[in-house]
């Protein structure tokens with residue numbers, strides 16, 4: 120159990136994977152200067168060492184925050200994923216340790232949608248193949264296999280932030296938009312929800328995946344699904360590498376049942392830009408292969424830096440967990456002339472009663488109390504008169520079921 124109550128310059132922050140400088144600037148603007156900035160991800164063994172005295176860590180999609188790493192991170196208070204996906208973090212293990220995890224749910228979505236739109240146009244025209252041939256000195260001037268996007272059907276799997284934006288853009292160039300989602304969704308523009316995946320695959324000239332990595336989306340597109348896609352259609356995956364069975368896709372491309380594909384994410388991705396990229400798809404001229412850069416634009420990275428660093432600073436400054444992905448969400452007002460204590464505990468009956476009784480016994484007046492729980496943990500924030508803060512922390516720390524207790528101010 121930790122009881123962090125530190126001056127801001129003692130709060131140690133490790134930023135990995137070259138997150139945008141806007142993150143550093145945002146943290147500094149909020150008074151956090153003890154920042155270790157690393158341009159790459161770190162292998163587990165090095166991360167275990169580097170993270171041991173760190174209070175906040177920031178990462179992108181390459182860094183694996185496993186239970187082993189979290190075990191070594193005895194002082195860690197929160198994690199900032201400077202991206203949308205949080206599958207690189209063991210969220211449950213973090214929660215069990217009272218570590219809140221934040222991400223940037225929107226900031227790079229436009230960038231992904233734009234990239235996919237560009238890929239749709241290029242693939243429908245057969246450009247990747249013509250481009251590859253021209254680089255080899257060959258000249259394929261022909262309209263064969265070259266189509267306009269206008270009037271074609273785009274099937275979107277996962278109609279969330281990215282899927283909806285892509286749908287609107289695609290309609291603007293005259294495509295018909297259909298989508299499949301496990302939830303009932305509000306259709307934007309003229310898009311139509313289709314009742315099952317098979318129907319979507321059968322109807323679409325281009326299929327684009329925008330689902331999260333979950334047990335249900337693992338190999339969502341495999342041999343059976345590729346077999347029902349229209350002959351000559353196109354598959355795009357800029358979601359997660361686990362969603363498409365790459366060997367099955369390679370087979371479909373070999374058999375020419377698909378006319379092309381664009382893949383940005385892979386089951387195994389190189390850990391650094393120095394590592395070789397290995398994939399059965401490398402052999403195909405009609406496949407656009409990109410190194411997981413769907414969200415990698417200056418605009419997206421800058422805005423992610425501000426957003427996630429801002430969330431870390433806010434959690435550190437006032438305890439707000441709004442938009443945390445693994446934690447009960449508590450929105451908190453600014454604190455003036457009082458002390459604020461945070462208590463993270465196992466969600467079992469009687470914890471709040473214990474806290475309130477202990478405070479009453481010691482004459483600690485509770486100026487404000489905020490509580491949210493989920494199935495596993497409870498998060499209670501208590502404002503008290505500053506004279507009582509040390510006693511209050513001692514009492515909070517002694518409560519049965521405490522995971523963490525700390526004073527913010």
Ligand SMILES: NC(=O)C1=CN([C@@H]2O[C@H](COP(=O)(O)OP(=O)(O)OC[C@H]3O[C@@H](n4cnc5c(N)ncnc54)[C@H](O)[C@@H]3O)[C@@H](O)[C@H]2O)C=CC1
Nearest residue numbers: 203204277278279280281300301329330331357358413414
């Ligand atoms: N290539 C890249 O650089 C990037 C990739 N991503 C990936 O894109 C994914 C989607 O991003 P957003 O649109 O922002 O997420 P989102 O959460 O807004 O939308 C996801 C949609 O997928 C639906 N869904 C979930 N499971 C499904 C299933 N089994 N079948 C059909 N639909 C299902 C959800 O109901 C939701 O509507 C992210 O989870 C992330 O993994 C996100 C940003 C950048």
Ligand SMILES: O=C(O)CCC(=O)C(=O)O
Nearest residue numbers: 179180202203204414415
């Ligand atoms: O930019 C990155 O490192 C990962 C982007 C991504 O896949 C995400 O935001 O989920």
